[in-house]
Amino acid sequence: MEKKKILIVEDEESLLKLESILLSSRGYNVGGVADGITALEEITRFRPDLIILDIMLPGMDGFEVCRRIKENPESQHIPVIMLTAKKSSQDRERGMAIGAAAYITKPFKSAKIMEIIQRLLTS
Structure with a gap:
């Protein structure tokens, strides 16, 4: 079985x-x-x-990136998890409105993010 590919977009190294x-470590191609x-x-490449x-x-x-992903027929099917320090309900609503499948705030629990990833990749 081919490894599922996950792209992380994060500017904090x-x-x-x-x-x-x-x-x-959980077997994903990252x-x-x-x-x-x-x-x-x-x-487009990965x-x-x-x-x-x-x-x-x-x-x-990230809002603009997500909007463009969801507008593009080539990528609109890809689930997007927004992982951010922006905690306001307006930001969360905006993220979900433009097509994010989940909105998680930092700091995050790795068990929670793994659970969401597994749910999105098996649905």
């Missing part, structure tokens, strides 16, 4: 490494990028099964 190790514009290019997306990114924020 230590968190990108931590998330990559967590997911790789790619990582640090900004929104590169993320959109990488989606073809992830799921995207973990920070909101506060250099260049293009």
Whole structure:
């Protein structure tokens, strides 16, 4: 069985490494990028099964990245988990309104994120 691919979009290098190790150790094929514009290019190249997306990114924020993913027929089927420090209900509502499958705030529990990833990849 081919490993499921997860693209992590996170500009904080230590968190990108931590998330990559967590997911790789669970058997996922993980790619990582640090900004929104590169993320959109990488989606076309890497073809992830799921995207973990920070909101506060250099260049293009995660809301805009998610909107573009969901507008594009090539990528609109890919579940997006927004993983962010933005905790307001307005931000959460905005994320869900543009098509995020889940909205998780930092700091996060790895068990919770793994549960959501498994649910989204098996549904």
